[in-house]
Amino acid sequence: MNTQGKVFKYNDNVDTDVIIPARYLNTPNAQELALHCMEDIDKDFVKNVEKGDIIVAGYNFGCGSSREHAPLVIKTCGTGCVIAKSFARIFYRNAINIGLPILECPEAADEISANDEVNVDFDTGVITDNTTGKSYKAQPFPEFIQNIIRCGGLLASLKAGESND
Amino acid sequence: MGMTMTQKILAAHAGLDEVTPGQLIKAKLDIVLGNDITTPVAVNEFKKAGFDSVFDKDRVAIVLDHFVPNKDIKAAEQSKTCREFACAHCVSHFYDVGKMGIEHAFLPEQGIVTAGDCIIGADSHTCTYGALGAFSTGVGSTDMAAGMATGIAWFKVPSAIKFNLTGKLPKNCSGKDVILTIIGMIGVDGALYRSMEFAGDGIGELSMDDRFCICNMAIEAGAKNGIFPVDEKTKEYIKGRCEREPVIFEADEDAEYEREIKIDLSKIVPTVACPHLPENTRPASELGDIKIDQVVIGSCTNGRMEDMEAAYNILKGKHIADGIRCIIIPGTMKILRECVERGWYTAFIDAGAVVSTPTCGPCLGGYMGILAAGERCIATTNRNFVGRMGHTESEVYLASPQTAASSALTGYITEYKEV
Incomplete structure (x- = not known):
């Protein structure tokens, strides 16, 4: 499995309030919510994002609220992957649970620039910046978490577990 | 181990x-x-x-x-x-x-x-x-x-x-x-x-x-x-x-x-987190003249009985500064009822504040105290991210109920000094 697209780049501490402002949280509808993805930090994100594109950010991406709406809108917009130096823990959990690929890789987050064309191979964790020609290796997930991702999210993995029992 | x-x-x-x-x-x-x-x-x-x-x-x-x-x-x-x-x-x-x-x-x-x-x-x-x-x-x-x-x-x-x-x-x-x-x-x-x-x-x-x-x-x-x-x-x-x-x-x-x-703990001073991260903290006494438009006292962080009591002790018998909106939100129905029974509710109204039923409302910019562009609020809430309480060009300063209530009286961020 892989994704390829252009990069949207952000700084440290991108919080869930800027990813999806609470004023829009009066609906659980992902399509409707996704119209406002990143609105308070980057008004043009929704206009410019295309399927497979990649968000690259600094430390503590997704800090703040536990709203699962945050990884959900990023995924619904077509974003193929988020690469950051680190993730806030609830966002990290939520992304895995809903099947949004995320990778921790400080070196890639430092060196990759906005609008670079990047390819991410999820099986190997290899991130390739086609614009600069440089490659990076992200930390692989523990087996337990890989299984959740393989099944397509937490609930699907629970169901799969049930049928194995 | x-x-x-x-x-x-x-x-x-x-x-x-x-x-x-x-x-x-x-x-x-x-x-x-x-x-x-x-x-x-x-x-x-x-x-x-x-x-x-x-x-x-x-x-x-x-x-x-x-x-x-x-x-x-x-x-x-x-x-x-x-x-x-x-x-x-x-x-x-x-x-x-x-x-x-x-x-x-x-x-x-x-x-x-x-x-x-x-x-x-x-x-x-x-x-x-x-x-x-x-x-x-x-x-x-x-x-x-x-x-x-x-x-x-x-x-x-x-x-x-x-x-x-x-x-x-x-x-x-x-x-x-x-x-x-x-x-x-x-x-x-x-x-x-x-x-x-x-x-x-x-x-x-x-x-x-x-x-x-x-x-x-x-x-x-x-x-x-x-x-x-x-x-x-x-x-x-x-x-x-x-x-x-x-x-x-x-x-x-x-x-x-x-x-x-x-x-x-004896070295702690009244502290305020300035926009737009909770880590941007400064002693309230060192902030200088920061004019505010709104005060919010409540939330899951500071909507409890002692928070209401702190606000009451500072606001009772006084009046908030002209041009300030002060919103007080007791955290639960029980706390709200207690505020009524103890006469605090009346004291808040007499001081020029409004009192709401329990809600997260303004803390996350939901409703009940949304800020316009350029407005500034001192709040006892927990986050001061960009746009947290309203417009992306508004500002939230996080503080204790003591500091928030003292600020309501002056219209500027003010350290509480016991009288």
Whole structure:
């Protein structure tokens, strides 16, 4: 499995309030919510994002609220992957649970620039910046978490577990 | 190897004698919580996955608190989804308008959570209940759905930072100043993935409301949870309140901490977190003339009885400055009623403030105090991110109820000096 697209780049501490402002949280509808993805930090994100594109950010991406709406809108917009130096823990959990690929890789987050064309191979964790020609290796997930991702999210993995029992 | 309080609670709920940091475990849950924003997403996931019942109707808590009484039609639809789900599954801890409170003020008050519990809540401030000596952490809606269905959640056992508290807080400071000072010291990711374990002689000097406030904002340092040992004050608080027996866990003498930080409570000063991160802290006295438009006193961080009392003691018999809107939000119906009975409600109105029924409302920019471009608010809430309380060009300063109420009187951010 892989994704390829252009990069949207952000700084440290991108919080869930800027990813999806609470004023829009009066609906659980992902399509409707996704119209406002990143609105308070980057008004043009929704206009410019295309399927497979990649968000690259600094430390503590997704800090703040536990709203699962945050990884959900990023995924619904077509974003193929988020690469950051680190993730806030609830966002990290939520992304895995809903099947949004995320990778921790400080070196890639430092060196990759906005609008670079990047390819991410999820099986190997290899991130390739086609614009600069440089490659990076992200930390692989523990087996337990890989299984959740393989099944397509937490609930699907629970169901799969049930049928194995 | 010795274990921390958090590690011991997790081990007990995973049915293991011992756990170590980094270990992935499956733990039994005592309470699974959701609110009117996160529950509808969980209900969708629950249904989509084909679950037909909750694991235990007495272990699920659904509290409508973010946008209630409903702010608009869509919010009303979300509350309706929660109401119908709770009814269909006979959820015993379902709290609607008239009964509810802001979830993290409400659950401890009602004795729904207790010492030794393992709790998840689809709200980041679920970490509040660590004040009772419980392991309690915020999760997303899918975790809530899985928790409701199975009564189990997966966790990575956290390593720990120990905060050794000594001394006694000055009279013009509260738990809010302690936690803001700590966040200013270690940063918004200073405790990322870790537990914040509070210890030391100074703990006995902190009220339960101070402890709830401190644990509430552990998430603002990135922590998985914050936790206090159980002492006489905790036992007194729990007594006669909780429906389940508390279980008391103590950290081992040889528990390992990644880092130990000493905090002398007597050195704490009234502290304010400036826009746009909770780590941008400054002593209130050093801020200079920062003019404000609005004051909010309330939220899951500071909507408790002692917070209302602090506001009352400062505002009684006085009047807020011209041009200032002051919004006071008691955290639960019980606290609201108490404010009425003690005459505080009248004193707030006479001072020129408005008093709301319990709601998260303005804290997350939902409703009930939204800011326009260029406006500035001092709030006892927990986050001051860009656009948190309204327009992206508005500003939120985080402070204690003492500092917020003092500022309401002057119209500028003002340190409370006891008179």
